[in-house]
Amino acid sequence: xxxxxxxxxxxxxxxxxxxxxxxxxxxxxxxxxxxxxxxxxxxxxxxxxxxxxxxxxxxxxxxxxxxxxxxxxxxxxxxxxxxxxxxxxxxxxxxxxxxxxxxxxxxxxxxxxxxxxxxxxxxxxxxxxxxxxxxxxxxxxxxxxxxxxxxxxxxxxxxxxxxxxxxxxxxxxxxxxxxxxxxxxxxxxxxxxxxxxxxxxxxxxxxxxxxxxxxxxxxxxxxxxxxxxxxxxxxxxxxxxxxxxxxxxxxxxxxxxxxxxxxxxxxxxxxxxxxxxxxxxxxxxxxxxxxxxxxxxxxxxxxxxxxxxxxxxxxxxxxxxxxxxxxxxxxxxxxxxxxxxxxxxxxxxxxxxxxxxxxxxxxxxxxxxxxxxxxxxxxxxxxxxxxxxxxxxxxxxxxxxxxxxxxxxxxxxxxxxxxxxxxxxxxxxxxxxxxxxxxxxxxxxxxxxxxxxxxx
Amino acid sequence: xxxxxxxxxxxxxxxxxxxxxxxxxxxxxxxxxxxxxxxxxxxxxxxxxxxxxxxxxxxxxxxxxxxxxxxxxxxxxxxxxxxxxxxxxxxxxxxxxxxxxxxxxxxxxxxxxxxxxxxxxxxxxxxxxxxxxxxxxxxxxxxxxxxxxxxxxxxxxxxxxxxxxxxxxxxxxxxxxxxxxxxxxxxxxxxxxxxxxxxxxxxxxxxxxxxxxxxxxxxxxxxxxxxxxxxxxxxxxxxxxxxxxxxxxxxxxxxxxxxxxxxxxxxxxxxxxxxxxxxxxxxxxxxxxxxxxxxxxxxxxxxxxxxxxxxxxxxxxxxxxxxxxxxxxxxxxxxxxxxxxxxxxxxxxxxxxxxxxxxxxxxxxxxxxxxxxxxxxxxxxxxxxxxxxxxxxxxxxxxxxxxxxxxxxxxxxxxxxxxxxxxxxxxxxxxxxxxxxxx
Numbered sequence: 001x002x003x004x005x006x007x008x009x010x011x012x013x014x015x016x017x018x019x020x021x022x023x024x025x026x027x028x029x030x031x032x033x034x035x036x037x038x039x040x041x042x043x044x045x046x047x048x049x050x051x052x053x054x055x056x057x058x059x060x061x062x063x064x065x066x067x068x069x070x071x072x073x074x075x076x077x078x079x080x081x082x083x084x085x086x087x088x089x090x091x092x093x094x095x096x097x098x099x100x101x102x103x104x105x106x107x108x109x110x111x112x113x114x115x116x117x118x119x120x121x122x123x124x125x126x127x128x129x130x131x132x133x134x135x136x137x138x139x140x141x142x143x144x145x146x147x148x149x150x151x152x153x154x155x156x157x158x159x160x161x162x163x164x165x166x167x168x169x170x171x172x173x174x175x176x177x178x179x180x181x182x183x184x185x186x187x188x189x190x191x192x193x194x195x196x197x198x199x200x201x202x203x204x205x206x207x208x209x210x211x212x213x214x215x216x217x218x219x220x221x222x223x224x225x226x227x228x229x230x231x232x233x234x235x236x237x238x239x240x241x242x243x244x245x246x247x248x249x250x251x252x253x254x255x256x257x258x259x260x261x262x263x264x265x266x267x268x269x270x271x272x273x274x275x276x277x278x279x280x281x282x283x284x285x286x287x288x289x290x291x292x293x294x295x296x297x298x299x300x301x302x303x304x305x306x307x308x309x310x311x312x313x314x315x316x317x318x319x320x321x322x323x324x325x326x327x328x329x330x331x332x333x334x335x336x337x338x339x340x341x342x343x344x345x346x347x348x349x350x351x352x353x354x355x356x357x358x359x360x361x362x363x364x365x366x367x368x369x370x371x372x373x374x375x376x377x378x379x380x381x382x383x384x385x386x387x388x389x390x391x392x393x394x395x396x397x398x399x400x401x402x403x404x405x406x407x408x409x410x411x412x413x414x415x416x417x418x419x420x421x422x423x424x425x426x427x428x429x430x431x432x433x434x435x436x437x438x439x440x441x442x443x444x445x446x447x448x449x450x451x452x453x454x455x456x
Numbered sequence: 457x458x459x460x461x462x463x464x465x466x467x468x469x470x471x472x473x474x475x476x477x478x479x480x481x482x483x484x485x486x487x488x489x490x491x492x493x494x495x496x497x498x499x500x501x502x503x504x505x506x507x508x509x510x511x512x513x514x515x516x517x518x519x520x521x522x523x524x525x526x527x528x529x530x531x532x533x534x535x536x537x538x539x540x541x542x543x544x545x546x547x548x549x550x551x552x553x554x555x556x557x558x559x560x561x562x563x564x565x566x567x568x569x570x571x572x573x574x575x576x577x578x579x580x581x582x583x584x585x586x587x588x589x590x591x592x593x594x595x596x597x598x599x600x601x602x603x604x605x606x607x608x609x610x611x612x613x614x615x616x617x618x619x620x621x622x623x624x625x626x627x628x629x630x631x632x633x634x635x636x637x638x639x640x641x642x643x644x645x646x647x648x649x650x651x652x653x654x655x656x657x658x659x660x661x662x663x664x665x666x667x668x669x670x671x672x673x674x675x676x677x678x679x680x681x682x683x684x685x686x687x688x689x690x691x692x693x694x695x696x697x698x699x700x701x702x703x704x705x706x707x708x709x710x711x712x713x714x715x716x717x718x719x720x721x722x723x724x725x726x727x728x729x730x731x732x733x734x735x736x737x738x739x740x741x742x743x744x745x746x747x748x749x750x751x752x753x754x755x756x757x758x759x760x761x762x763x764x765x766x767x768x769x770x771x772x773x774x775x776x777x778x779x780x781x782x783x784x785x786x787x788x789x790x791x792x793x794x795x796x797x798x799x800x801x802x803x804x805x806x807x808x809x810x811x812x813x814x815x816x817x818x819x820x821x822x823x824x825x826x827x828x829x830x831x832x833x834x835x836x837x838x839x840x841x842x843x844x845x846x847x848x849x850x851x852x853x854x855x856x857x858x859x860x861x862x863x864x865x866x867x868x869x870x871x872x873x874x875x876x877x878x879x880x881x882x883x884x885x886x887x888x889x890x891x892x893x894x895x
Contacts, residue, residue: 130768134767134768137774138774293889293890294893311806311808311809312805312806313590313805314554314556314587314805315555315556315803316556316558317558319555321889322886323886323887325886325890329893344767346797349816352866355865355866355867359866359867359868405866405867407815407816407818407819407864407865408818408819408865409819410819428773437770437771438771440769
């Protein structure tokens with residue numbers, strides 16, 4: 001542990017000097033005046049991988065009131081700032097997983113109908129799950145917790161900040177945009193086909209979606225007609241019945257929800273894009289997307305991102321053409337690429353999954369680190385708040401003992417909104433806000449694509 | 457590209473099927489890899505070394521200038537490269553599965569009974585599997601192939617070479633070990649699918665049942681042996697019982713028994729049985745056995761750790777399993793590391809990640825040399841191939857990997873794999889797809 005206490009006086013001189021000679025912003029001065037002594041933090045001497053503007057050797061990051069207030073070779077932090085000397089360590093933005101089913105117990109799939117858009121994952125979110133802790137220890141600060149892939153149109157996701165130890169609401173990402181999970185391919189047709197229900201084929205899969213959107217359009221028209229009557233002062237107008245399922249679908253058509261689609265095959269990306277255009281919504285990201293390398297130029301034009309596995313393959317037929325070069329090949333053709341876990345196992349080492357992209361296709365360090373930070377933040381719709389080390393963003397930061405793209409990196413400290421949530425040098429669990437009893441979701445679960453019966 | 461591998465690209469790239477490639481690979485010749493950093497595994501690192509391969513074997517290894525390169529040898533300039541022995545995966549299902557979810561492609565386990573020692577993996581091994589070239593591209597040259605883990609006695613393993621013209625060339629050893637398993641997973645045959653934690657109507661549905669059944673089985677073998685011997689003495693030709701006969705070499709301690717077991721108390725139980733029948737044990741998994749590590753050391757049994765990514769118990773620190781190889785090594789236990797992902801059954805689709813599992817062990821305290829040994833020499837020794845594989849030593853099979861960096865690092869790219877001194881084409885179904893869509 002490299003606590004700064006013993007070096008504090010020296011650093012104070014440095015900081016004062018900087019304040020005197022540099023053109024300090026008003027924000028910095030205000031921070032100095034307004035902040036309580038403990039609310040400013042400076043991490044210095046680290047190799048700072050910003051994810052947005054390259055790597056700064058011997059860089060410093062200043063955190064004020066939970067936000068990044070400065071980043072560079074030096075920062076204009078107040079003298080009262082707590083300083084962490086991170087010589088020999090690496091600093092990255094918090095790792096972001098855009099596809100997780102952690103902390104949902106076995107409530108991942110409402111696999112009782114192929115269209116369940118009014119399900120909300122927040123209703124299943126268990127904030128004391130051990131999986132959250134293990135992900136935190138792997139540097140994960142934000143997760144998109146998704147419905148499973150049994151349904152063509154599944155439920156609505158919850159975005160969390162991995163502030164393990166806080167209560168449920170304290171772990172929610174404030175004001176994050178809503179996302180909805182769609183699926184396609186083998187899982188829906190297997191789940192419902194095995195019950196002799198629609199869909200049991202890819203024809204059935206897509207038609208189920210179209211029928212659902214036709215229902216939603218009709219529902220929207222009913223409401224539009226009602227609202228028009230009311231606007232005209234018609235006091236006899238009767239409001240249509242509110243239907244949670246159709247309202248959720250209407251939100252898709254109105255562009256109020258980011259559409260996140262579990263999809264493997266090249267032909268299905270094209271069909272999904274065509275249906276989206278037909279009904280007037282945009283697809284935020286294809287998840288898994290193992291065949292994106294085959295049609296990346298077309299999908300790049302639609303500005304749909306992908307959240308893909310680094311190197312999983314062969315677990316099912318639609319994963320047979322998966323290649324580990326998919327991420328980099330797709331990126332080179334203009335697709336925004338994130339790596340994701342879909343696994344309570346791999347979520348603990350997404351940094352290594354990014355490192356593999358240096359191997360498979362020659363991603364630069366910048367490109368690789370973006371795949372687990374800024375790009376997944378974009379998929380979730382929180383890239384203006386987190387995902388890179390830039391002034392004004394949330395101070396979601398991870399200090400590593402080794403290059404985070406290597407096999408050897410261990411997260412030393414994990415900060416979320418400037419608050420320390422994990423410190424590996426502490427005895428016991430290393431948690432700073434949690435000292436209770438964790439829930440074990442049991443077994444080895446959490447995986448979407450381990451070939452389980454109802455596909456998550 | 458520093459290496460001069462051009463000789464095999466010409467003429468070979470045009471061939472369509474990999475089986476054809478294997479069949480027509482050039483015969484072994486003399487190759488000298490020069491200027492690389494040699495990780496010998498058995499005798500340290502040579503920073504600027506020379507390795508000579510001839511007749512499928514390592515003919516010389518040493519420092520540059522101290523090893524004479526035979527005239528006419530093909531020189532491979534490996535300056536800036538790292539050279540190390542082919543990696544050996546101690547538990548795989550190569551050739552027993554193709555597409556995990558496609559049951560027709562799976563020959564993983566015979567579930568009809570718990571006691572299936574007469575199941576021979578060599579009868580199912582599909583040598584043309586696409587999984588093998590994929591793993592080989594990351595430097596895996598050998599593996600133990602074992603059945604899945606549903607049965608207490610699942611069958612007998614093979615030891616394979618990940619290159620060759622056909623099954624017979626690729627299987628280096630048949631029935632090299634007995635695959636045993638003990639714990640919660642093997643209980644309730646027929647009851648598990650009923651689910652819901654109901655009471656199974658089938659024996660053995662509890663750990664008591666499993667152990668009693670195993671004990672009775674080994675007693676039956678002892679009885680069988682004495683009756684067969686007596687009958688033969690009388691000049692009779694008694695009927696063979698293939699199931700019981702299959703266990704004889706293991707009861708005699710001639711070959712190792714790999715026991716897959718997770719929980720500490722299960723380790724103690726099954727070791728009691730193993731000692732009663734003097735089995736030659738290799739423990740496998742032990743990922744929830746942190747409290748019995750001293751006992752494991754005292755038994756002096758080798759351990760395959762895997763998956764190193766198994767989840768700790770909910771009350772444990774996040775790194776309780778990551779640190780297991782280091783904790784075992786600290787106690788003098790000989791360890792191997794396997795490639796499995798967390799928890800689930802072994803899936804050799806991920807076998808190419810074997811070196812990263814060893815790297816994880818290094819990150820959590822295992823000395824680097826021990827980690828490399830855990831995926832090379834130690835595995836070879838555990839399964840009876842210590843004199844042939846696992847290190848860069850003269851006389852050993854020339855299974856050699858050339859990579860552009862640290863073999864345990866995810867960023868490292870393997871440039872060339874040699875198996876029995878042959879430069880194996882660095883292609884797989886996946887590279888062909890990559891190249892097709894890169895045009």
